[in-house]
Amino acid sequence: MGRFKQYGAEFGLIGATSVIGALGFWNIYLGPSADPQPHHHLHIATTYLWLGLLFAQLAQLARGNASRHRRLGLAVLAAGPLLVASAALLTVHSAQRAIASGEPDFLIVQNVVGTVWLALVLFLAFALKRRRKLHGALLMSTLVLFLGPALFFALLAFAPPFRIEGPETFYRFQTAAMTGQAIIAVVVLAMLLRDRRNNWPYLLAGGSYLVAEAAKAWLTHLELIDPLTRLVATPGKAAAFLVALALVAVLLAASVWPRGNGRHPSRPVAVAADVAGDRAV
Template sequence: MKAVGSYLFEYALIAAVMLISVLGFWDIYFGAESHAQPHHHLHVVTAFAWMFLLLFQLTLIQRGSYATHRRVGLVVLVAAPILVATTAMLSVHSAHRGLVSGDGDFLIVQNVMGTLELALLIGLAFVLKKQRKLHAAFLLSTTVLFMGIALFFALITFVPQFKIEGPETFYRFQTAAMTGQAIVLGVGLVFFVKDMRNGWPFLLAASFFLLNELIRSSLSQFSLMNPLTQFVGSLSQPLTFIGTFALMLVLLAATALPIASRPRVG
C-alpha cells in the first residue's frame, strides 16, 4: 500500500479545484444579485460528483484496493457520459441565451471546445486504460479544465483588479482570462515536470485554453463568432444531451468493456 504522500499533488489538485469551483459559483448563489437557475444546479451537481468520484478512485488506489477501483470504474462509464452530455447541453443553453438577449455568447468557443476537450481526455483515458498511470493522468487532468473556467469567474468576483465596474473595465475579462490561463499552465507544467513520462496529459489539458483563445481570435477575425453562436444556440437542448450521452456511452463501452473472444473457425 502506498503512502498518502505518493499522491499529495493529486489530492492537492482535486482539493484546489473544488475550492476554486466554490469561489467561481459564489456570485451566482450568494452574490448581491444571485440568480441561480436549474442549469447552474445541474452543472454544480455533475461537476462536483465527478470530482468526488475521482477523489474516491484516487483513495482506492492509494489504499491498494485495485479490485474495488475496477468495479467503481464501471460507474465512471456512466458518470463520464452524463458529465460530457451536461456540458454539451449547457453550451447550447448559453448560446441560446446569447441569441435571445442579442448580446452574443463570449464563452461560446470555450464552451464548445471545452466540451470536446473534456470528451477527448476521458476517451483517451479509456483507450489507454492498460497504461495505468496515463489512464489516471487523463482522468485527473479533466479537473484542470474545471480549474481554468472556475478561476476566471473567481477572479472577476473576488479580485478587485479584475472586477467589472462598467463598460470602461470590460477589458478586465480578457485580463482575468489570461491570468487564469497562466496559472493553469503553471499547474500543468508542475505535473509534467513531476512525471514527464505520464504527466503530460495535465500539460495538454492546460494548453487547451491557449488553443481555444487562438480559435476564438481566428473566428472573430473572420466574423464567424455570430454564425457559430447561431448554430449552437439553435440546437435542441434535450436532444443534445441525449445524443451526446449515447455517443459517449457507446464509445467508452467499446474501449473499456472486455470483448468476448470469438472461437476460431477451421
C-alpha cells in the first residue's frame, strides 16, 4: 500500500482524466443528438488505450514489478504513434467540417498545436529514456494535453453557464476554454511542486495552451485563421492518419535504436510511474 500512496497524485490524474474524458464524450455517444462516427470511435479507443497503459505501468511500478513494467513500455512505444495519428485525423476532420458548414473552426489552432506538441513530448520522453524520472514525467504529462479538450467539452455539455444556445452565446466557447486552462494551471502547479527537478514536463504540457492562444491571437490579427483551416483540411483524413503514424513511429524508433556502438537497443523504460522514478525502492 505504501508504494501506491507514493504515486497517489499520478493515479489521481489518470482517474480524473478518464472521468472528465467520459463527460467530454458524453454528448457524442449519449446526448440528445448522439451520432458517433468512426473517427470518434478511433479517438476514444486510442485515448483510453493510452490511459490504460499508463495505469498498468504505474500499477506495476507500485507493485515493484520492474520487468513487467519494462515489457509494457514496448506497448507504449507502439501506442504513441497511434495516439498522434488519431489526433492528426481529428484535426483534419474538424477543419474539413468547418469548411463544409461555412462556420469557423474555433479549435483549429489548438488542434494543430496540441497534435504537434503531443508528438514532441513523446519524442522527448523516449529520447530521454535513460533519465527515468524525467521519462516518466514526460509520458504522464501527456494527460495534461488530453485534459484540456476534455474539460472544454465537459463544461459545454454539463455546466449551464457554458452551454451554447445560439450564435449569441458563442462567447461561451472562449469562457469554457479559459476555465479549463485555469484548472489545468492548478494541476500543473500541483504536479510541479511534487518534484520541481523532474516534473517540469507538466509545465511544458501546460505551456502548450498558452502557445496555442498566442498563435491564435497572432493569426487572427493577420487574418490567417481561414487560410490555416483550408490548409489543414487539404489532405484526406486517411492520409493524415497514415503520415502522422509513420513519422512518429520513425521518430520514436530512432530515439531507442542503438547508435552504432554495438550495444543492444535500449529497452524503453516504461512509462507513467517513472514520474517518481526511483522513489519506490
